[in-house]
Amino acid sequence: MSTLTPILSAHWNEADSFTMASYKRHGGYKAIETALKSTPDEVIAQIKESGLRGRGGAGFPTGSKWGFIPQGDNKAHYLVVNADESEPGTCKDIPLLLANPHVLIEGIIIGSYAIRANHSFIYLRGEVVHVFRRVQKAIEDAYAAGLLGKNILGSGFDLELTLHAGAGAYICGEETALLDSLEGFRGQPRLRPPFPAIAGLYAMPTVVNNVESIASVPSIINSGVEWFQSMGTEKSKGYTLYSLSGHVANPGQFEAPLGITLREILELAGGIRAGHQLKFWTPGGSSTPMFTAEHLDVPLDYEGVSAAGSMLGTKALQIFDETTCVVRAVLRWVEFYKHESCGKCTPCREGTWWLVQMLKDLEAGKGTEADLEKLLDLCDNIAGRSFCALADGAVSPIISSLKYFRSEYITHLTNGGCPFDPVASTLFETAGA
Amino acid sequence: MTPEQAVVSVETVSAIIDGLEVTVPKGTLIIRAAEQLGIAIPRFCDHPLLAPAGACRQCLVDVEINGRAFPKPQASCTMPVENNMVVKTQNTSPVAAKAQEGIMEFLLINHPLDCPVCDKGGECPLQNQAMSAGRSETRFEGEKRTFEKPINISSQVLLDRERCVLCARCTRFSEEIAGDPFITLNERGALQQVGIYENQPFESYYSGNTVQICPVGALTGASYRFRARPFDLVSVNSACEHCASGCDLRTDIRRGKTLRRLAGDDPAVNQEWNCDKGRWAFKYLTTRERVKSPLVRGSDGELHEASWPEALAAAAAGLKGKRVGVLTGGRLTHEDAYGYSKFARVALGTNDIDFRARPHSDEERDFLAAVVTDLKTSYLDIDKADHVVLLSFEPEEESPIVFLRVYRQVRKRGLLVTSDAPIASRGSQKLNATLVKSALDISGLTSQSVILVGERAAEVEGALSAALELAQSSGAKLAWIPRRAGERGALAAGALGNLLPGNRPVADSAARVDLQSAWGVNSLPTTPGRSTAEILSALNDESLDAVVIGGVDPMDISVDALNQLLNTFVVSLEISHSAVTAIADVVLPVAAVIEKSGSYLDWRGSARRFDKGLEDAELRSDVRILSMLADEMGAPINLPTVSATAREIESLGSWDGAKPTMNKRAYVAPAVEEMTLVSWRFLLDLGTLQLGEANLAGTAKEARAHISSATAATLGVTEADLVVISSDLGSIELPVSIREIADNLVWVPRNSAGSQVIPSLGFASGAVKVAKR
C-alpha cells in the first residue's frame, strides 16, 4: 500500500498558506539561497539527476529541457510557466496556485537562474480571477522582499517576472501556441523545428514548464536528489498530485509517489459513490484513452499507464460510474475539442466538425453499425495527421470507448436513442436519494 | 530557387523519393525536391514564395531517415530533404495515399458544390486535386458550414468564406510579402474565417495577388467575376505599361476583349507578384473616351473624323518645312520612342525632342545621358544590399515591385533603409526607413549599398549630383527609377535633346556620323535639343511652329503647358481623348499595349517584350504611324512594323565611344518658406491609364493634407477639419491628417481626387498658404 506524501500541499490547511509569511514559516525561499550558491550548470545537473519529469502531460525530463538552452550565446533567455490548466478533468495547478503561489515563484527563480533567464512569465488561464490575484500578490511580495528584481539576495542575479492572463483557449496549453499567444498573436501552434529551446519567446531560447514541475524544484533543492528519487518508480521518480473527480465518495487532490494505483487512491478516498460501480475513467484527462475497472491496478506512472494503452497525462482521474452513458460522455468531450480546435489544420478543424455530427446522430440512435466503422476510419484520418496533438486527444475517447463499450453504441442504435437516464448520473440525484 | 542561389555553389543533399534519387541544395523542402523529379504532391497552403505553414496537411508523405521511419506521415511542405532520407509519396505509400485522401475528404465536407458558377472552376487546385486525390462519392451526411455569400473586403476583392479552405496563403501574402496585414484569420476552429476589420477594408496595393494565389474560388476580383471560363480564354505574354518595375504579366482575352491580367513569373523581377494597378488598370482600352479614328480640325474649328490618308496629309502639311518640337510621354514602348526619336531627327531635322512629361531639369538631362545610360544595378543588388538609400523616391507609390523587393529583405534580415522623404509614408514605415534631410546627410555606405533615385530628384537643384557623389565616394550601386514604364526605353531610344539612339551623344560628331551611316541619311541636326519646358516656351513665343505629341498630359508638366500649345499646330498621337486632343489639329489614334507588340525597358534597362493580344486593323503602334507620316512628308524613316523597328534598334547597338561627363551642380536645399508644399503621387490616383476601373479606384488612398501637430495647433484644426492650401494661382481643399512632419511643410498627394496639385496650384512643390477652412 502506497502512502500519501503531501509536499506541495503540506500546509494548504493553514488559512494563510498563500502568504509569504506562511511560506517562509515552513522553510520557503531557502532553496533559492542554496541554488544561488551553486553554478547554474550544477542546478541543471541536480534537476537532471533527480529524474523530475514534466507534470503537464508529456512527461519530458525537466532537467534535460533546461540543458537544451544554449549557453553563452549572448541572447536573452526566457522561462515561461504554463499555467493554462484547461485539459478536461485537470484541476491540480489551480488549487496549488490558490493555496501557495510562492512555491511556484521560488521554483521560477531557481529555474531562471539555471537557464540564465532574466525575464520569466507565468501564463495563467484567464478564467480564474482569484488565482490571478493570489499569484500577482505573491509576485509583488517577492519583489518587495528582494527575491525578484535586480541583484536577488545580493547574488548579482536579476530576474523580472510577469504574470499574463490568457483569455479562454485550451490550445494555449500547447507550448508553442502559448508562446504565440504570449507574443500577442492568435494562439496557434508553431512549426517545429525550431524548438522553443532554440527559438521560443521572441525567437529567443526558451523553456516552457508546467506549474507543478517548477513548483517541485524547491523541494528537490531543499531535500536533495536522493530524497526525491526515493519516491516513485524506476523511470518515474518523485511525487505528484493526482486529482480525483467524478462519481466518487470524496473527490479531491492526492499527493503521492508516482506509481500509486487508482485502487489504492479509491481505497483512501472512500471509493466510488455509494451504491454504484466504476464504469470508466481517464488516467490523465480527456485526451488520454479511457480505462475501465480492469485497469484499477495499473501503476500510475509514465511507463505503467503507457504500457496499459493510455497516457499518464495530467493525472486527472475522472471517475464515471455505471449510470453514465459513455456515448454522451464522448460526444461532450469531442464537442470540447471542436470548440477548442484552433482552426489551423484541416483534419482537426474539419474532422472535429464531422465527428460531433456523427456522435450526435449515434447518441440519438441514428445510423447503423457501419457508421461505427466510418467513425473509426475518420479517427484514423485525423490521428497523427494534424499539426499538433489536440486532434489526437479528440479521437482518443472515441477509439478507446469503442474498444471497451462498442456494444453500448450499438444499444443506442437498436434502442433508437440513449438508454440512460441522465438524472441518475447527477450528483444531486444521489444526494436527494 | 532564385538565380542568386544558382550562381553560388551550395551544399547539396541527396535523398530517394519514390525510388528515384534526387540531389538538391540543402534546405530544399521535400515537396520541391519531388517536383524536380516530376512527382506532384498535392498541396494547398504551400507556396514557394511564402514561409512554410504546414496547415492544410494535404501533402503528407511517409518519411524515413537512416532507416528509421517516422511513426506518422509528415508534411512534405515543411520538412527539408536530408541525406539518407527515403520519401514515399502517395505514389508508393498506401499510408500516404490514404492520409491524403482523408485530408481531401475533410476539405470537401464543408466546401459548397457551386463549381458550375465559381470563377475558379476549370483552373481550381481544389477541383483538380479532388479529381486526382479524392473519392468519387461523399461519405459526409451532415450539415455543411454556411456563411453569408460573398462579401466585399474591398471595392475590388470579394470573399466567399464557404469556399475557403483556410490555407492562409492570402493572409500570409498580405503580411509577409506586402506588409499589409489588413486581412487576417479570425475566430477559431471550424468557425475560423478570413476577414477584415469592419472599418478598415483590404486596401493594399497588392491585394490582387491574393486572388491569384487563392487555391479555391474564395477570393475573386470584382472586375472578372462571372465574366469567363478559363478554357475560353486566350493568354498572351504581356509587359506592364504602368511603371518601370518591369513586371511580367499574362493577359487573358476572350473574343477580342481583355478580361483579366495576371502576374507572370519572372524570378529576377516580379517573382510571381504584381500590383493592383498592373492587374486591374486595363479598362482605359475600352473607355468611351477612346480615340477610334483619325480626326482633323476643319475650317469650322471642330475636329472631324477623317480617313487615314486625309489625316496623314493634313499632318504632313502642317509639319513639313516647319520648326517642330516633339513631346513624348511615359506610355511609349522602346520601339515607339525610337520611332519618335528617328522621326524628329530625320523627318523634322531637329533634336527638339524630350520624353520627360513631368518636372525636369538640365541637370537631369546631363545625368541621364552621362550616368543613367551606364547603370547596371539590378534587383539582385537589392537582395544583397547592406543598405538601401531612397532619394526622391517612394517605391511603394512609384515602383511597387521595387518596394516588395526591398521589403522582403527588411523583413528577412532587417535591411537598413534610409530615405530623404520629408514625411514617413506608409511604405517608409513598413521599411523602417530612417529619414534624413538629403543625400548629404548619409554616410557609411559601402560597395554593397544601393542608392535608388527617383525622377522627382530633378525637382531639387543638385539632388542628382549629390546622389552621384554619394555613389562615387562610397562605391555604392546607383539606380535611377522613373515612375513611368516608357522613360528608360525613351532614354535608350534617344528621345532626349542631347542623346541620339543607342546612347550616342548629339555633341559627338563621330556618334552622329555612325548613326547617319546606319540610317542612310546625309546629315543629322547638330544643335542639342530643347527640353520639354523649352519646347513649350518656344512654341509659345513662336520660335517653334508646330509640335508632335504622343501620350503627354500637359498638367503633369506645368499649368501653363496647355496654354502654350493653344496657338500652334499640334499633331497628337493618342489612345484616348485628352486635353491635348481637344486642341490638336490632327489626332491620330494609336494602339495600346494589348493591341500591339513591343517592349519596355524597366529601370534596370532590361527589355521585356510583349505580344499583340488583340487584332484591330485600325489601331497601329505609334512607330508605324510615324513611319507613314514620314513617308507622307517625303522623309521616310523606314519603320513599317514594330519588329522591323526592334531589328533596327538591335543592329544599331549601343555607342561604345566617349561618353559625356556629368557636370555636377551644388546641392541647393529647398528654400525655407513659411509654409512649403511637398508632394508625390499615389500609385492609384487620377492617372490616365487608370481610367474606367471604378473598383480599383475605390481602393485609392484618400487625399489628406499632412501637417504637424504644431501646425495644426497654430491653424486651430483637428483631423475633423478641412484646410485650404493656396498659391497665387488657386487652391485645394483637403481634410487634415496630423503626422510627424516639419512644422513648415504640408504634404499632399500630387494627382489624387481633390488634390491635383499642378493644375490647382501651378507647381508640384513650393511656397503656399495654409488656412483652416
Place this chain on the structure above:
Amino acid sequence: MSLTDKTDNFSEIELSVMDTIIARYPKSRSAIMPLLHYVQSIDGYVTQRGIEVIAAKLNLATAEVTAVSTFYTQYKSEPVGEYHVGICTNTLCAIMGGDAIYESVCDHLGIKKDQTTADGKISLERIECNAACDYAPVVMVNWEFYDNQTPASVNELVDSVRAGNPPAPTRGPSQLRTWKENSAVLAGLSDGLAEEGLQAGEPSLLGLHIAQGQGNK
C-alpha cells in the same frame, strides 16, 4: 493610415494605464491580451474604439487586433451582463449535474447561452472545464468559483445577484465583483483582494487530511 488616432476617445488616465501595461513586456505586441481585458474593464466588451486604440498603441493593423480578440472566448464582441454566469457543461460537470443546472437556469431566467437578461444584470455561457473538477458541478460568475452547485442553488444565486446581494464566491473574495471590475484584475490591475477568501476548499485538502490520518505528515 486613415484610421489614425482613436486614442482621444479614452481618458488620459486610461491611456496612461495602457502605457503601463505595454511597459511590462519586452515587445509591445505582447500587451494585446491584457489591453483587451482592460478595454473590457472599461467598455464591458471589445468595442470598436477599443480595437482601434489598441491598434494605434501597438502600431498594428486593426485586423491584427480583431484576429486576436476573436480567437479567445473570454473576449466578447457583444455586451455581457454585469454578472456573467458560466455553467460548466464539459463532460464531467455536465454528467454530474451541469446540464440540468444549465436547463434549469435558462428556464429560470428566460434566456439561453450567450444572451443577457433585459435588465443587463446577467448573461449566460456554457463554459468548458474550469479546472475545478473535484468541486463539480461548477459554476463561474465573473470567473469566480461557485463550487458544488445544484439547479436550485444556481437559481438562488442568480436571484440574489439580480437583487443586488450576490453571495461570496466559494473560493474567492469576500464580495463578488462585477464583470468590468474583474476584467481589470485580468489586465493586471490589482484590486487588493488577494488575501480575502479561502486558501483551499475541502477537496483540495482531502489527501492532506488523509495523510495526516495516516500519520506521515
